[in-house]
Amino acid sequence: MEKTIDENKQGEALILDNKEGNSKKLFIESYGCQMNFSDSEIVASILSDQGFNTTQQLEEADLVLVNTCSIRDKAEQTVRKRLEKYNAVKRINPNMKVGVLGCMAERLKSKFLEEEKIVDLVVGPDAYKDLPNLLAEVDEGRDAINVILSKEETYGDISPVRLNSNGVTAFVSITRGCDNMCTFCVVPFTRGRERSRDPQSIIEEINDLWSKGYREVTLLGQNVDSYLWYGGGLKKNFEKASDFEKATAVNFSKLLELCAKAQPKMRFRFSTSNPQDMTLDVIETMAKFENICNYIHLPVQSGSDRILKAMNRLHTRQEYFELIDNIKRLIPDCAISQDMISGFPTETEEDHQDTLSLMEYVKYDFGFMFAYSERPGTLAARKLEDDIPEDVKKRRLNEIIQLQQKHSLLRTQEHVGKIEEVLIEKESKRSDQHWSGRNSQNTVVVFPKEHYKVGEFVNVKINDCTSATLIGQAVDYSKNNL
Ligand code: SAH
Ligand code: F3S
Numbered sequence: 001m002e003k004t005i006d007e008n009k010q011g012e013a014l015i016l017d018n019k020e021g022n023s024k025k026l027f028i029e030s031y032g033c034q035m036n037f038s039d040s041e042i043v044a045s046i047l048s049d050q051g052f053n054t055t056q057q058l059e060e061a062d063l064v065l066v067n068t069c070s071i072r073d074k075a076e077q078t079v080r081k082r083l084e085k086y087n088a089v090k091r092i093n094p095n096m097k098v099g100v101l102g103c104m105a106e107r108l109k110s111k112f113l114e115e116e117k118i119v120d121l122v123v124g125p126d127a128y129k130d131l132p133n134l135l136a137e138v139d140e141g142r143d144a145i146n147v148i149l150s151k152e153e154t155y156g157d158i159s160p161v162r163l164n165s166n167g168v169t170a171f172v173s174i175t176r177g178c179d180n181m182c183t184f185c186v187v188p189f190t191r192g193r194e195r196s197r198d199p200q201s202i203i204e205e206i207n208d209l210w211s212k213g214y215r216e217v218t219l220l221g222q223n224v225d226s227y228l229w230y231g232g233g234l235k236k237n238f239e240k241a242s243d244f245e246k247a248t249a250v251n252f253s254k255l256l257e258l259c260a261k262a263q264p265k266m267r268f269r270f271s272t273s274n275p276q277d278m279t280l281d282v283i284e285t286m287a288k289f290e291n292i293c294n295y296i297h298l299p300v301q302s303g304s305d306r307i308l309k310a311m312n313r314l315h316t317r318q319e320y321f322e323l324i325d326n327i328k329r330l331i332p333d334c335a336i337s338q339d340m341i342s343g344f345p346t347e348t349e350e351d352h353q354d355t356l357s358l359m360e361y362v363k364y365d366f367g368f369m370f371a372y373s374e375r376p377g378t379l380a381a382r383k384l385e386d387d388i389p390e391d392v393k394k395r396r397l398n399e400i401i402q403l404q405q406k407h408s409l410l411r412t413q414e415h416v417g418k419i420e421e422v423l424i425e426k427e428s429k430r431s432d433q434h435w436s437g438r439n440s441q442n443t444v445v446v447f448p449k450e451h452y453k454v455g456e457f458v459n460v461k462i463n464d465c466t467s468a469t470l471i472g473q474a475v476d477y478s479k480n481n482l
Pocket of ligand 2: 186188
């Protein structure tokens with residue numbers, strides 16, 4: 001996801017438009033992937049109907065919720081520090097209740113309640129609709145927990161409230177869970193089986209966002225390319241679907257087309273694509289519709305066939321190159337980004353060199369790079385010793401990061417001199433005289449504000465760049481005759 005997982009990202013207290021009559025205060029923080037941030041919007045929506053408005057002041061909260069990430073050990077440590085902080089506040093305000101949501105709740109289940117006694121409430125990613133009941137239990141003085149994973153829940157019927165929003169870009173989740181079972185990954189255990197959301201509810205949410213002024217939507221899922229709607233149920237049961245259900249099924253490229261046509265002036269992005277599930281028709285649909293952005297987040301994790309196999313990534317290095325070639329052939333200016341893991345068990349220097357040479361071939365626009373972190377319960381943790389010393393993992397990671405920085409600069413330089421359409425999102429962090437937005441390729445573009453406004457599409461001449469940012473000047477209006 002753009003950015004997929006980032007444990008350095010601060011949790012941020014989220015704000016919800018206050019609902020009149022709501023008297024209780026909710027402080028909700030999110031860590032981890034965009035799906036968690038998106039889920040927190042669903043949680044805030046459910047709790048808004050229970051009398052809660054959000055607050056940014058931890059000290060005044062009646063209920064504190066933290067939406068957690070388990071993807072790497074460091075992500076869990078960050079959440080533990082926050083729990084310590086909440087408990088320090090709770091000692092001053094004993095009426096305050098604390099709840100853990102998301103992947104850590106799912107992974108550690110009742111451990112939080114039994115061993116650690118630091119939380120009142122534990123709720124897994126598929127149980128948010130049970131929050132009203134769980135809160136009633138907490139009010140009666142009992143600890144409450146629901147970590148049941150669902151085969152159907154997509155929250156398609158809940159209209160998320162937009163939290164901490166710039167009012168221009170929004171995330172819309174289209175699938176939940178993951179069936180891929182990459183051996184390093186905890187997600188299939190914490191988020192359960194893959195389910196696709198009813199396309200009609202997706203389009204309705206998109207139409208609603210457009211009418212509220214939003215101009216860009218990112219379709220979210222752990223593995224969006226395997227989206228498949230055929231009347232409900234798990235993807236793995238598609239074989240058993242009726243002929244009619246099969247004939248009217250909606251796959252990911254069809255969904256993209258439905259979205260692009262439903263709101264032809266809205267920009268669409270999506271994340272994340274697993275290479276093994278990305279088909280040619282998705283790339284063709286991207287090429288066909290101007291409002292589908294030319295950017296694909298295509299994690300590869302390693303450039304070594306041996307390691308890819310050990311990771312249960314179901315494609316080879318050569319197949320990945322073929323996919324990259326097809327993307328570049330059909331969409332020559334398509335940006336591509338990666339996720340990479342250094343130091344997976346048994347990784348040799350030769351495997352690492354394969355990763356670097358794969359990067360040289362693709363020359364990614366961006367990258368999100370991590371040292372392997374063993375996660376309890378995963379296949380890798382059960383079958384393989386975490387045998388690469390930390391300093392070796394770090395050194396390899398640094399080499400990967402250095403190379404990515406070189407490639408990012410090469411890629412941003414390619415934009416200099418061009419005129420590109422930018423959607424204005426917010427004020428630049430560095431200067432209140434400049435806007436910040438993104439081009440189709442997802443690169444940040446900064447330019448003088450002049451008379452332009454947030455939410456407008458502007459053609460910007462790119463004059464300069466760093467490895468992460470393009471710097472330019474607006475040249476005219478484009479799509480604003482809405
Ligand atoms: N399909 C998901 C992937 C989630 S995990 C998505 O939507 O992005 C995001 C990234 O974290 C993975 O692509 C991988 O590079 C990294 N990651 C996952 N498990 C990890 C682990 N055990 N150690 C280090 N990095 C990991
Ligand atoms: Fe994890 Fe692989 Fe799914 S990285 S989220 S198991 S595609």
